[in-house]
Structures are given as structure tokens and as C-alpha cells.
Amino acid sequence: MRAKDLVTTAISNTFRSKLRTTLTVLAIFVGAFTLTLTNAVGAGVSQYVDAQVGALGSPDVFIITQASDATTAGDGPVTYDPKSSASVSSQQGPPGTTTKALTDSDLTKIGETAGIVSVDPVRAVQPDYIEYGTGSQYEFSINATSAVTTADLTAGAQLDGGASDAQLVLPDTFVTPLGFASADDAVGASVSIGITDILGAKHTVQATIVGVSLESLLAAGAGANDALIAELADAQSGGIATAVTSYGVAVAHFDTTLSADAVTALKADLATQNYTARTIADQLGAVQTVINGIVGVLNAFAVIALIAAAFGIINTLLMSVQERTREIGLMKAMGMSSGKVYTLFSLEAVVIGFLGSAIGAGVAIGLGSALSAVLSQGLLSGLPGLNILLFEPASVAFVILLVMAIAFLSGTLPAQRAAKQNPIESLRYE
Amino acid sequence: MDSEWVIDAQGLEKSYGSGTSRFDALKGVSVQIAPGETVAIVGKSGSGKSTLMHLLALLDEPDKGSLQVAGTDAKSLSKRAVNELRNKEFGFVFQQFFLTPNRSVLDNVILPLKIAGIGVKERRGRGMEVLEQLELADKAGNKATTLSGGQKQRVVIGRALVNAPRVIFADEPTGNLDTATGAVVEDILFELNRSQGITLVIVTHDEELAARCDRQIFIRDGLVVSHAGPTHTGAHALHTPEALTTAGGAA
Numbered sequence: 001m002r003a004k005d006l007v008t009t010a011i012s013n014t015f016r017s018k019l020r021t022t023l024t025v026l027a028i029f030v031g032a033f034t035l036t037l038t039n040a041v042g043a044g045v046s047q048y049v050d051a052q053v054g055a056l057g058s059p060d061v062f063i064i065t066q067a068s069d070a071t072t073a074g075d076g077p078v079t080y081d082p083k084s085s086a087s088v089s090s091q092q093g094p095p096g097t098t099t100k101a102l103t104d105s106d107l108t109k110i111g112e113t114a115g116i117v118s119v120d121p122v123r124a125v126q127p128d129y130i131e132y133g134t135g136s137q138y139e140f141s142i143n144a145t146s147a148v149t150t151a152d153l154t155a156g157a158q159l160d161g162g163a164s165d166a167q168l169v170l171p172d173t174f175v176t177p178l179g180f181a182s183a184d185d186a187v188g189a190s191v192s193i194g195i196t197d198i199l200g201a202k203h204t205v206q207a208t209i210v211g212v213s214l215e216s217l218l219a220a221g222a223g224a225n226d227a228l229i230a231e232l233a234d235a236q237s238g239g240i241a242t243a244v245t246s247y248g249v250a251v252a253h254f255d256t257t258l259s260a261d262a263v264t265a266l267k268a269d270l271a272t273q274n275y276t277a278r279t280i281a282d283q284l285g286a287v288q289t290v291i292n293g294i295v296g297v298l299n300a301f302a303v304i305a306l307i308a309a310a311f312g313i314i315n316t317l318l319m320s321v322q323e324r325t326r327e328i329g330l331m332k333a334m335g336m337s338s339g340k341v342y343t344l345f346s347l348e349a350v351v352i353g354f355l356g357s358a359i360g361a362g363v364a365i366g367l368g369s370a371l372s373a374v375l376s377q378g379l380l381s382g383l384p385g386l387n388i389l390l391f392e393p394a395s396v397a398f399v400i401l402l403v404m405a406i407a408f409l410s411g412t413l414p415a416q417r418a419a420k421q422n423p424i425e426s427l428r429y430e
Numbered sequence: 431m432d433s434e435w436v437i438d439a440q441g442l443e444k445s446y447g448s449g450t451s452r453f454d455a456l457k458g459v460s461v462q463i464a465p466g467e468t469v470a471i472v473g474k475s476g477s478g479k480s481t482l483m484h485l486l487a488l489l490d491e492p493d494k495g496s497l498q499v500a501g502t503d504a505k506s507l508s509k510r511a512v513n514e515l516r517n518k519e520f521g522f523v524f525q526q527f528f529l530t531p532n533r534s535v536l537d538n539v540i541l542p543l544k545i546a547g548i549g550v551k552e553r554r555g556r557g558m559e560v561l562e563q564l565e566l567a568d569k570a571g572n573k574a575t576t577l578s579g580g581q582k583q584r585v586v587i588g589r590a591l592v593n594a595p596r597v598i599f600a601d602e603p604t605g606n607l608d609t610a611t612g613a614v615v616e617d618i619l620f621e622l623n624r625s626q627g628i629t630l631v632i633v634t635h636d637e638e639l640a641a642r643c644d645r646q647i648f649i650r651d652g653l654v655v656s657h658a659g660p661t662h663t664g665a666h667a668l669h670t671p672e673a674l675t676t677a678g679g680a681a
Contacts, residue, residue, distance in 0.1 A: 001544060002549075326526075330522075333487075333516065334517055334542045334545055335514060335515075335516040340545075
């Protein structure tokens, strides 16, 4: 038998017992449908997180803090040393821990570490409001690390770190309230930022909007370049230069040519000096791991459904082999080789698998796209840019191929049974 | 060349099962089938006649004895060669039709060609040719299940014929048919023998059908008990089993 004949025969045999085939296909459908959806959730969330990674910072950046002193709890109070004992509030570390501040001498030490190109303290500024023209004033915050991040822009350009003029990337939720017609309209406009200094006096600082960004899950607030941050920090300090001599966090750029191993070594190097250096990937790694874990569990459920469906295929084909004993006997009597009989029944399993998975994936894509559109307008509207179900052609094709492979494996037992049949036994009259 | 295409079986033995359930179906049977002749293998059910046919048609292997097809020992043939031989040189007609339901008559008839790997066009052509020969061309598109018994058996003959075989093995070809349709089917088979020189090996317990054949081989309890023919004189001369080899060889 030619390959083409085998395939067409297998396809037409599949439709001989329509009800049985339909039920088996339904079982596979459920598994393939679920697997396609869970994969899509994984892909959608991963894509969103990747976009957030960009919002958090560039890949050649360490976020550096003092290593938290875990031993203090058991060792009793530490003797005060004015040089090193500067402490900041628990804002920068995880809840319940206290992070020691970085002083200027720390920054020098970090800057001198081989592989570090530059180190800058992150200066937190707390503006009061933002105002455009003579419109309403809105509460406003600035992301302290925005100078090193890549915003998820809807209009305009990224911040220019080296520019001497004050630049601002505005979250898109501010566009309409501030009185702009559109995001594009806002780009280039000059806004006033109000800030109160440590002595209670009010100041305003002018900044130019260079871009409008989607609100980010992990990096809240507007983006400001170094010039604007410096201007705001100066205003905030009320002219008292000594007010800020310690920083919770510093941002260090490292040599972009370093390999992954060298970066790890550099981290270890900093760790021996009692600094915790984390790249953006490290910070998000935990998030990614959790998401991957959840998607993995969902996928496992889908695969369990597929395994159940595989038994359905085995059962269906065994019945089919039983029913078609004589047909198989006849074909073998007429010179069909056992190998071809085996191939024929395996192909029937694959056809069933393909039907179930193709329909399952198709319906999943149709329903999922609709659901995704509805969710992004409703329940998930607070997470702009999140496309909860992302159907990637490669992963859909992978699901279909995987199901076909499972179907093929399920078909081996019945196919073997069919191939082993003795034509005489099969044709014996009873 | 055709005259050399002889099936020569010597001392065939075949048993099924083992121990107390052991059943000796054949206990040493020697048969020769010459090209172009019609041979009836006659016996009661359980006599071993079907087993003999299965061995002659290479559907099964004997426990003992030798089988030569066209001068080649069947044992020396590969599985593939045996499959090809059955596909190309043999046609089969069984008591039960074994038609694939819900397939068209034409599809059923061309099954051996499909197995042989012949292209769609040629398959259709050959199939329609055979159906026309059997006056079933108008039923080509019908589902096999919609036919009457006689029509079904004609489809089965068409299926046996489509590969232009040298030998047609028929196991109780009229067993499932009434006398009138049975006679029509018999006529078709003998006509094929006359016009195309196809060798017929018919397994039957029907004495009348057996009588129409050139030669009859009577089987009882796994042994050839007697042999009758040739029939051109009209008389059924009886031979002893020992005379079989010489008679078969002369045919």
C-alpha cells in the first residue's frame, strides 16, 4: 500500500464509527483545549513580565544594597560607629527587616571594584503634585530608579540620562486629567511639579514631558531623568547639603562585555564586601519562577486529561481491531504486510489525535481570544498591556504535535494486536 | 511457462494446539495442482479441507511436508515474497463475503490493487473492467451492504479477479447462497477458468459443485481418502490415494 493510500484509508476508517470516534475525539479535545489555554496564559503572563523587566531597568545594572545584618538578632546590640552605622528605615528592604544605608565611602568602594563602570546613589524624592498650566493639581510620585529603566512607551521617547534639562515620562493615566487631548499631545509640554522641602517650604520645579508610558506593575510612578531628580532633590533638601549623606540603594552599571559567569563572580566579589548586588533579572527571577510554577501545574493537569484521553484512544482502537478482525484477516490474506497493518492502525490513532487536538486548539484560540478581550476591558483593566491569553503559533503547533505523539503511542498496543493477527484465525468461520 | 506453474504439495501435516487438546488437521497429504485445471477439495466439516486450502494458498505453514510453488520451495520465500505472491497470483473467495460495509462496491473490488500499491487511476480502470465483466458496473458506486447475496458474492469474485491471478481459491463459494444464485456464481467461476485459464481450487461439501470440477480430492480425518477425475469422460473414476501423485502430475 502506498503511503498516501494508507493515510486516506486511515482517515476514512476513523469516520466509520462516527459516534465512537466523536466521543474519543471529545476526550482529547478537553485535554488539548486545556493545554492550549494554559500555555497561552503562560505565554501571556511571561510577555507581560518581560515588558515589566524592561520597565525596571536595563540589563547592565546592579541594584546594590548593604547586605542585611542577619546576625544582629542573636548577637545583641551592635556598637554605634558614626562612620558606618547610618541606618535608613525599613522602606528599602523586605517588610520587617532593616536595611543599613550606603554611605559615600561605600559608593567609592563599590566604584573601585573591578568590573563596575559607574555607581550612582538612588535618591528618593517625594513630590506633592503635578500640574499642567492652570489646571487641577494631582498627587504624583516619581520612581527613583527610572533613570536606568526602559519605560513601556505609548508616545514620545525614553528619558535622556545625560541631558541637562529636566525630563519626565508621564504615566498615561495622567494624560486626560491634566488636560491633554492625547498622549502625543502631552509630549513636549512643560509641567510644574510641586514639592515640600524638609523645612516645610513649598517649591515648584518645571519639567518637560518627553514620553508617555503604560503604567507598570512593578515600577510605579513617573520617570524622571538625572537632571530632574537632582533638581527635585535639591529642592527637597531645602538647601541643606548635608541632609543626604546616606542612601538606601545605589545603582551600579557594570561592564556590558562581561559574560554571565563574570557577572556572577562580580556579584560574589561584592558580596564579600558585604553588599548585595542584584540584577533586574535576579529581582524578576523570583516572579518568573512563581509564574512558571503555576503554569507548570496547570499544564500538568492538562497532560493528566490527555493521558486519560489516551486510554480512550486505546479502548476505541481495541474495539475497532476487534470489530474489524475479519477485514484485517482479509487484507493480510490478500498480501498486506503486518507492518502496513500496524501503520494503518497507528495512523488511525494519529488521525483521532489530530482531530481532537486541532479542534481543541482551534476552539481554545477562538474562545480564549474573546475571553482575553473581555478580561482586558473588565477584570484586568488595572493591568494595562497585559494580554492574559497569548496564543503563539509555535506553542499551538507544539500542543497539536504532542497530542498526535500521545495518540500514536496509544495506538501502538491496538496496532500491534492488529498486526499480529493470523489471517486464518481471523477468517475462520464460526 | 504457464505449464510450469504448479503447486506441488508433498506429505503436508498440520496440527493445532498441544497436549490433550492437540488436533491433527492434516496427517500427510500430497496434492498437485496444475495450471488451468479445476480442483474440488471435498470433505465434511472438520475433515481438514480448509486447512489444506490454507496451506496451498500460503496462508499458513505446514508443520511437516514440503510445498513448492512454480518450482520454488515456499519455505525459502521471504515473508514479503509470500505476501506478494498471494497478492499478485492468488485470488480468494470465501463463504462469507468479508466486504467492507459502508464502502462502495468499487472500493471493495480494488482492495487488492490498493494493497499492491497501484495508482488510483489504474485501480479504477481495472476495477470498472472487472465489474463490467461481472455485470455490476451500474452498482460500482453503491454501498456494499445494499447488495443482494448473489451480487455480493459477485463483488467478492470481482475482488479475487482484479489482480488477474493465476489461481482462485474458493472456500465454500456458494455456501451462503440459494441454489439459483449459487448456480450463477458457479457459472461465473467456471467461465473464468475456461476463458482466462485461471486455475480454480474449490473447497466444498457440495457434491454437485464438486462434480463440475475436473478433479475431486476427498479428504477425511486429515487424509486423502480418494481421488476422482478427470471428468471429460463424464465418469468419476475412483483412484486410491497412492495413485494421486501420478494422476495429479499427469493433469
